Amino acid sequence: xxxxxxxxxxxxxxxxxxxxxxxxxxxxxxxxxDANQFGRARAMTVFSPVxxxxxxxxxxxxxxxxxxxxxxxxxxxxKIRQLSFIHFARxxxxxxxxDHGQPRDxxxxxxxxFESNYNGTFDQYIDAFSYILTRGxxxxxxxxxxxxxPLPVTPFKRYIRGNEFTVDHYYSAYPAATTTMIKSxxxxxxxxxxxxxxxxxxxxxxxxxxxxxxxxxxxxDL
Numbered sequence: 001x002x003x004x005x006x007x008x009x010x011x012x013x014x015x016x017x018x019x020x021x022x023x024x025x026x027x028x029x030x031x032x033x034d035a036n037q038f039g040r041a042r043a044m045t046v047f048s049p050v051x052x053x054x055x056x057x058x059x060x061x062x063x064x065x066x067x068x069x070x071x072x073x074x075x076x077x078x079k080i081r082q083l084s085f086i087h088f089a090r091x092x093x094x095x096x097x098x099d100h101g102q103p104r105d106x107x108x109x110x111x112x113x114f115e116s117n118y119n120g121t122f123d124q125y126i127d128a129f130s131y132i133l134t135r136g137x138x139x140x141x142x143x144x145x146x147x148x149x150p151l152p153v154t155p156f157k158r159y160i161r162g163n164e165f166t167v168d169h170y171y172s173a174y175p176a177a178t179t180t181m182i183k184s185x186x187x188x189x190x191x192x193x194x195x196x197x198x199x200x201x202x203x204x205x206x207x208x209x210x211x212x213x214x215x216x217x218x219x220x221d222l
Contacts, residue, residue: 035166039175041087042122045165046114048144050093057142060093060110066139067091083128084180087117091140112144119178126157188218 036043053059094111097104118125129137130150137150146162148155174182195214202210 036164036170038170038172040119040178041117041170041172041175042119042125043167043170044114044116044118044122044125044160045167046160046163047094047165048112048114048141048147048163049109050112050143051145052109059143062143063091063093063112063140066143070136070139083132084183085119085124085128085178087119087179089114089116089118112141119180122161123157126160127153130156191218 034042050063051057051059053061092113092115094107094113096107099105116125130153134150137156141147141150146159148159150156177185191214195210198210199207
């Protein structure tokens, strides 16, 4: 879970440095440290200004259509779910920021906010998005100023880097584990619990046989 170093608490409508050890703090010189990373998890928060409706391919209206069609077509089973290293990803249209008693920060142009947490490096993440979700990236970010297209990937990476915000706060419940590791552990929990209950009634030969079966099923499932 992350909190962006940019504007806080938007009202929206949805649609590498060296890795520090979990709990590490920023070195005094700031080198060898990625502020967006904690353990195996990394945060990404990107803001991009959306074009007006009369500038092809359109602005907020086009984004709403893309989000609506995307939810209807995928039925909640987006290709993003196939990328096991992604914790979550979402896009939000921002029209204003709550002032909370402070001077209002005007938003002259609607903003598209992309927020995601993932495992691995920045380059691996953008490569996966560019090559696997090429059409989706074009449909969504194509409404933003300066978007170079997802391919070739190098200009797209520069675009993301140029619009990415550094987080102020970043919490991870399991910083030493990836999403794949956690999902595997959850899948193994019930079979292992059932095996533990049976183990007390098994002789050594039966125990060895049952244990091998447990390992075989776990390897096949995971």
